[in-house]
Structure formats: structure tokens, C-alpha cells
Amino acid sequence: MHTKDKILAEAMELFAQFGYKGASVRKIAAKVGIRESAIYNHFTNKEEIFQSVASTIFTTPFSDTKESAMLSERAKGGKKFLSSFIVQYKLVTFDKKKEHLFRIMMIELLQNKRLRESFMSEYHEKNSKLISQAFFIMMQEDLIRSGDPMVMANEFLAPLFYLRLQVTLLRIDEHSTAALSTQFEKHVDFFWESIAL
Amino acid sequence: MHTKDKILAEAMELFAQFGYKGASVRKIAAKVGIRESAIYNHFTNKEEIFQSVASTIFTTPFSDTKESAMLSERAKGGKKFLSSFIVQYKLVTFDKKKEHLFRIMMIELLQNKRLRESFMSEYHEKNSKLISQAFFIMMQEDLIRSGDPMVMANEFLAPLFYLRLQVTLLRIDEHSTAALSTQFEKHVDFFWESIAL
DNA sequence: AGCTGATATTAACAACTGTTCATATATAGT
């Protein structure tokens, strides 16, 4: 099964670089060091390779149930909770493998219906719900001003997504992301000042 | 020149649907109603067709100098200014042609270096600078709390971008965008409450 | 040693790609 894993790893890199169409079966095989026909001993399709790679895209921070169970406790930390979320988000943003998966997502998002649906349910809604629950708790604890927790969650998450996209774009061309790196913290500071009581 | 315009129009639709690689010269020619070889009487390259389409992508609201000159006056309107910006942004988001161009941008952003550079300079920086200038003026007028105008601008713009992306994704699958449509106004309301004195 | 199953290779296929060429058609100016 060593070969199968290598196929997936090299396919991931090529999909991230050239997209689904641009990453040909021959290119993948060449990077693995085998002929293209040998690929079909491990996967029935090019599509199956892609699905296998794409299925690992949506693994969000705080996704496991243990962390979710502790949410109500953690949310009472107020700004501390948001800061720790940002730390997680930053780690994901600058992780090389996750970065490749994010690139694949971005490239195929407008071309692949399944990916769009996963993005909406696994990424957007999952994060929105989690963060909005945290804000709801913070409101009950009178840590923050009242308002629609869902709106608040989107206001908190959208700048993170936009930052991640910018980081990804800069890194493709090997530009420095130092200036952007500090903006994550600036975002929490600004946001907390916006909602804190 | 009627044919040339039709080529550009049909190419735009196909690029928005299938991306650069997926939109073949033959597909474009077929939609126009001519053979693929006839295309080359109007353009030397497939690349030239794409560049011709792509060059029209970055036409931002408030881009003309007349409006910019009035900025300091308009910014003094405070929330009114932000609301009018949102109206413009919403119009652009739901405009069919602009939507197609936005899709092309999103698809090719991670594949095309020129597009990335244009996105950064023509879209991101241009909007950031304009809005941050407005916030700077509002600070001087004591309409809003003090802070880094650039950070504020990004916090204001990022949710708009994220909303636009969501709208675009939903419309590809012909889902309703009614719920999202109202979020533009909710964003201004939330944001103004966050910064108003 | 011989068999079996997994995995590799070589070769080929039909379809599609961007582009070019020689040639035809149609339009407009003299």
C-alpha cells in the first residue's frame, strides 16, 4: 500500500498546482515513478484519486466532539477563547499540507458541485454554528454586547477566511507573509473591542 | 467587429463555466456559430481571448476620479457613506456579467500569476486604500472611534468579499440567495455599531 | 520449486487539444 499513499501525496501536490484538469494521470505517475497504467491497479479512475484527496480537505479546528463538549466552558473565557481559535486557525493556514488542500478547494470550488456542498456544510456552516454558540454563551455571561450571534460569527470568521486566501496567494509566488501574519491578532483585538462590554 | 464581440461574450460565459483549460477554442467557436479556424482571424491566441476578457474584471465601484475627489465630503456622512458603498457592492455582486467575471477571477486566481497580481493591486489594495481613507476622515470628524484605518478597512471589506463568494456559489447551483441578500445590510449595521462613537 | 496474487510495463485506442494552411465566400471601394 506504499505506492497508493505515494500516488495520493503526489496527486495532492499536482492538483494544488494545476487543478483537476491540469494534473494529468501521466504527470502523477511520473512523480510517483511508475507508468500511468500502473495507477489503475490502485484506483479505478482519475476521479477516484481526486475524491480520495478531496475527502481530507474539510477537517476544521475544534471539529472533534471532546472539544465541542467543553465549548460552554471555554466560551466563558471571552477574548481568550477567540484568541485560542485564532491560534488554531493560524496553524492551519500556515501548515503546508493544509495549504495545499486549501488551494485545491479554492481552485475546484466553482467547478465541482460536491466540493461546493462540502464547503457550505462542512466548512462554512460548521464554523459558523460553533462560533455563534460561543457568542451566545458570552452574551449570557454579559461578556459581550447583545446581537444576532450568527451575524457576529460571520463577522468574526469572514476576515479570517480572507486573510487565509491572501496568505495562500502570496505563498504561491513565494512572497513574504510577515505583514499578514500579524493581522490575525489585530483582527481579534479589533473584534473584541467591537463587541466587549 | 460584430463577430469579435460575440466571441468575447461567449468566451466569457465558457471561461466562467469551465475555466481557462475547460473552455476550448472549439467550444467557443461552436457557441458563436463559426468554425474554430475562423477565431484566429480575430485573435492570434486562445490566451489573447482570455486576456481580453480578463482585462475587464477589475472595475471596482468608486474607481473613477470624480468620485474619489468627493471622498472627503462623502466620508463625512459616516454610516451613510458605508451604506452607499454597500449598495454599490451589492449591485456588482448581483449583476450577471460582473458575476461571470468574478467566477473567472476565482477559478483562475490560483493558477494565473497576472490575475493574482491584479487582484492584489486592482481589487484588494484599491478598495482597502479608499475605505481606509474614508475611515481616517471619519476619525478626524469624531464620528468613529480611533484605530488603525487600514485594519478597519479590511474588517469592513472582508465580510463583503466572503458574502459575494457565497452568493456566487449559491447561484451556480441556482439556489436562493434571499437569506444572504439581507446580510449585506446587517453587516453595515453591525459594523457601524462596532465603530461609532 | 511451483503456484498465486499483486503490481509493474509496453503498446495501443479514440477523443480532444491549439494552431496552421490553402482555399472559398462575401462585402465594400474604385
Place this chain on the structure above:
DNA sequence: ACTATATATGAACAGTTGTTAATATCAGCT
């Protein structure tokens, strides 16, 4: 009516694509 120009066609090119078939290699099991 004749000519020049712009635009169309049909056919062909060389290269790439995903996939398949027949065959070879190599491991472990009996």
C-alpha cells in the same frame, strides 16, 4: 464590373488526454 480586403471553411498537424488489454515481474505461500 473589377479588385482588394475581411472573414469564413475544411482538412490536417502534432501533441496530450483518460483508459484498456496483453504481458511481464516479483513477492509470499504451499
